[in-house]
Amino acid sequence: LRIALLGLGLIGGSIGLAARDRAKARVSGYDPDPAALARALELGAIDEACADAATALGDAQIAIVAAPVKALPSAVESALALTSKECVVSDVGSTKAPLAALGLDTRFIGGHPLAGAESAGIEHARADLFEGATWYLTPAPGTPATALERLGALIEELGATPLTIDPLEHDRLMACVSHLPHVFANVLVSQALAAASPPSAVGPSFRDATRVAGANPLLWTDIYLSNRAALAAAIEESLQRLREVRDALASADHDALARWHQSAERDRNRLLDGAIDPGDANRSGGQTGPQQG
Amino acid sequence: LRIALLGLGLIGGSIGLAARDRAKARVSGYDPDPAALARALELGAIDEACADAATALGDAQIAIVAAPVKALPSAVESALALTSKECVVSDVGSTKAPLAALGLDTRFIGGHPLAGAESAGIEHARADLFEGATWYLTPAPGTPATALERLGALIEELGATPLTIDPLEHDRLMACVSHLPHVFANVLVSQALAAASPPSAVGPSFRDATRVAGANPLLWTDIYLSNRAALAAAIEESLQRLREVRDALASADHDALARWHQSAERDRNRLLDGAIDPGDANRSGGQTGPQQG
Numbered sequence: 001l002r003i004a005l006l007g008l009g010l011i012g013g014s015i016g017l018a019a020r021d022r023a024k025a026r027v028s029g030y031d032p033d034p035a036a037l038a039r040a041l042e043l044g045a046i047d048e049a050c051a052d053a054a055t056a057l058g059d060a061q062i063a064i065v066a067a068p069v070k071a072l073p074s075a076v077e078s079a080l081a082l083t084s085k086e087c088v089v090s091d092v093g094s095t096k097a098p099l100a101a102l103g104l105d106t107r108f109i110g111g112h113p114l115a116g117a118e119s120a121g122i123e124h125a126r127a128d129l130f131e132g133a134t135w136y137l138t139p140a141p142g143t144p145a146t147a148l149e150r151l152g153a154l155i156e157e158l159g160a161t162p163l164t165i166d167p168l169e170h171d172r173l174m175a176c177v178s179h180l181p182h183v184f185a186n187v188l189v190s191q192a193l194a195a196a197s198p199p200s201a202v203g204p205s206f207r208d209a210t211r212v213a214g215a216n217p218l219l220w221t222d223i224y225l226s227n228r229a230a231l232a233a234a235i236e237e238s239l240q241r242l243r244e245v246r247d248a249l250a251s252a253d254h255d256a257l258a259r260w261h262q263s264a265e266r267d268r269n270r271l272l273d274g275a276i277d278p279g280d281a282n283r284s285g286g287q288t289g290p291q292q293g
Numbered sequence: 294l295r296i297a298l299l300g301l302g303l304i305g306g307s308i309g310l311a312a313r314d315r316a317k318a319r320v321s322g323y324d325p326d327p328a329a330l331a332r333a334l335e336l337g338a339i340d341e342a343c344a345d346a347a348t349a350l351g352d353a354q355i356a357i358v359a360a361p362v363k364a365l366p367s368a369v370e371s372a373l374a375l376t377s378k379e380c381v382v383s384d385v386g387s388t389k390a391p392l393a394a395l396g397l398d399t400r401f402i403g404g405h406p407l408a409g410a411e412s413a414g415i416e417h418a419r420a421d422l423f424e425g426a427t428w429y430l431t432p433a434p435g436t437p438a439t440a441l442e443r444l445g446a447l448i449e450e451l452g453a454t455p456l457t458i459d460p461l462e463h464d465r466l467m468a469c470v471s472h473l474p475h476v477f478a479n480v481l482v483s484q485a486l487a488a489a490s491p492p493s494a495v496g497p498s499f500r501d502a503t504r505v506a507g508a509n510p511l512l513w514t515d516i517y518l519s520n521r522a523a524l525a526a527a528i529e530e531s532l533q534r535l536r537e538v539r540d541a542l543a544s545a546d547h548d549a550l551a552r553w554h555q556s557a558e559r560d561r562n563r564l565l566d567g568a569i570d571p572g573d574a575n576r577s578g579g580q581t582g583p584q585q586g
Contacts, residue, residue, distance in 0.1 A: 114496045176481075176488040177495045181502040184477045186557035187534045188469075191527070193560040195469040202470050202564060203407045208501045209474040214558025221551040228542040234484070235539040239532055241480045246528040249521040258514040264479035265507025267486040271495065 004060035012066030013125030016045030030056035100167035110138035175230035297353035305359030306418025309338030323349035393460035403431035468523035
């Protein structure tokens, strides 16, 4: 199996390590940052470091563009132009609708692994990053079955579970389970700092709740923007939910608050019971019993 | 040192264990639940299990009421009535203004240790629960210095750092760094479940952000209510902050989003740099360098 990787940060580098180690693939790579490219070769994430994208793409059977969301449209279009009719092209961007809207060649299948991004860069790449993770794929109506199968098989070899989803549905879901938590974390830290000057004690629950606050600023501004309609809608819904809590507090409505809090307990259990948790090494298909916080 | 503990759950039990182990205190205890009382004796959290509060209070020099916030006003008043003029009475409730508003005897000093409460009950009590934790104290203008010193010395022996604070200021602060994160976590899980049916994959960041969702429903409904004015005000401020993000998204204002996200990064670092972290065993007075998420 010949794989081309365009972009060798945390995700691209980890795909390379896992593809070489687990799928016994031959991996050629390119990154506009010469230091990242050299380091990827040194760490064994790629078999060959190429001077440009065209060389890396060469005779690849699968090409994965692991670039920031902002760079994806032109990078993916370029990858499609530079590869043969036999090559499947994919990406790993956090939003999928913007690429789907371009109406690209059916050889392109959008992808998004739900894998850690707290520490960016090739230095943090690991062969087991995708172990147990969900990897969303957004095939188009015209996507050839063989292309989807080839990409899905690689993803399984990397240790992840491929899951097809509609691109708009993916972005709406990510707005709620990924982008909105980042927005909330940002609001919490800024509001807490404004309230406590000088900064005072915070407990472990605050630390957990705000772990992702301000993460990777350059990357995240573009992620928010690339999903701005769905995220704005999710915030709008949150505003309504928060107004309801505020009103229950204002009227000291014990029963309404108790029902609301209990439904959150039930919702959390249902959500985590049903979820495939990429962070839980002991998961068994995500269908196990109640999980502890 | 003779200590009386009224209420032997996670916090009361842990005070007992630490007071006996570290402060070599003699601890008498009472809990309305006979099973909790017996278990506290069995686990070594108390020297003697008493049949009622009056017996436990006996000739105590420090009495600590570790009951749910709703039960505190009457329990604290009762403890003041049943103890001598030499006994300092305190509590461990999550809000401090409601008790301060009662204008109690100056022997009462409100208290609140910032220590874990994810797993409630005497079974989870630990002698090191308060190690490195901030323990807020809310003395009144007339509080005798000797009383504050005696209580503060015990708290230090338990491993915590006593920090005096105005009761209203305490509750405003807790609204932002504790109660609001719980509200946000509840909103996140309920909104995510509504968006994803059947529940789909969630990543580790979502899990962290919602760890406290729906925690201890009976306890938390009363905590929200006991701090309802400050919490409603904090939610109001959050609504404004969220509307600003929504508007920046709606107008695709890259610069505003970038500034907002970068300020969250800076605020988180300032907040955690300056904070005493009860969850970090390696802290050194909370004045160390940047902390990792």
